[in-house]
Amino acid sequence: MSSPDHQSNPDLDETINVTQAHGRVASDCAAAAREKHLADSGREAVPLWVITACGVVLLIAGGVLGNAGTLFSYDNTFRADYVRGTAPGGAADGPQPKTALVAFSAKGSKIYSSKCNGCHGSDGKGDGANYPSLVGSDFVIGDTQQLAMVILNGIQGPTSTGKTYGAGIMPAQGAGMSAEDLAGVMTYIRNNFGNSTGDVTSVEMAKNAFDLSASREKAGQPVTSEEVRAAHSSMLAGAEIFPDIMVNPATLAPIE
Template identity: 35%
Template sequence: MSTDQVPVDPTKPDLEESTNVAQAHEEVTRSAAAASREQQLRENGLEPVSIWIMIAGFIVAVVGGSVLLDSENLFDYDAFTKEGYVRAEFESGGSTIPTALAADAYMKRGSALYKNCASCHGTGGAGVAGVYPPLAGSEWVTGSAKSPALVMIHGVSGPIEVKGTGYNGAMPPMADGWSDYDIAALSYYLQNSFGNKVGEIISPEQVAEIRAISKEYGKKPFSAGDLAQHRDAKFEAPALTPETLLNIKTGEVVDADQ
């Protein structure tokens, strides 16, 4: 049988000779203090809200709700303006229409639309020799705007000669569902980019002529022979003047006085 004495409660050491009572008491005190601090840390931020804060918040909510319910004219402009006050009127009478000179509007929109063409004809309009014809200096671009516009709408099929080089035309229609504004913008852009300088600003009435030719021709792609009769054909309707303003969103002509 062992003679070692085992304390029943380690926090209450017995008084056998090897035990330093003062030291044991100090260790127990430190342990209790540490446990108390941990308990305080766990409970930090969980203190109950003061009853007075809850009462004050309730009063504010009741008063605010009653004001909103009883004040039918709370957000009424006329109810809160001083007597004799006159509201300022804007000269435009409403929202301003975003406008630009027709040539500038066409060039900006045409540049965005040309992304549909750049993969074949190149960003600089040079094309690919023997594969995709160039647009820079092309007689099919620098003549009448009817030619590039009809190519956009219908595409081209069969052999075609561009700047003295033969190509096998296999261009699909690109402008299906495009607006008149899109047709005019890209046609103008092609005729006035890559060194091309035609200058004539296509009018909505001229686009109407292009649409009429397209409708009469049907759904098939143009051959070089059919397209040739429109390559240098003049429009019956006049072009837009350089001073013409367009709504840059819709392409509609805007009266300068608006």
């Protein structure tokens, strides 16, 4: 039940207004206190431009110090005189192994270029008049003793085909040749220019060739086709090297 007095009671209006006014004052004070507290403790929000500016400065400073090697440098990463160990199974240095056929042929190709190329040609075909072709020649792809004797002593015509070329004589090529050189050049011409015996003349066989050559009855003179056929129709003695085993291309020694 309400009293009509209430509507017009200024005291009551006053009471309500005072309550609202108190509420306003209280909330204003709280906000002011909050701001005062933040300001006092120094934790007010940092403006975005300050953060951006700091970022730019740090980026530039990092770049300068990093480039100067001050922040990080590989030189400072390892102890002085630190020597890096070899990875297991990896050779520290030296050439990568190759198959015997490839390695012996590569060696032989160099010998051929320096010793035989000038007469027999880079394709091994000679010139048909002064120098015979080595392609398909009996003395090249036949018994290895025959080829070795021709190379080490030279040959006095006629050749394996019965034909005589140019002056009819090839000078001895053994001077200054190592067993590796001879093994290489024999392997090379037996497996190039269209020849493909598929075998490797081993260094041991090449050594056998030097021995045989020195013990010839006519040592120091060029061989003839007759002598080669009569006395050297066999393969050189010595351990074989299979064409696909791995060897050191510098020494031609098999990889253990």
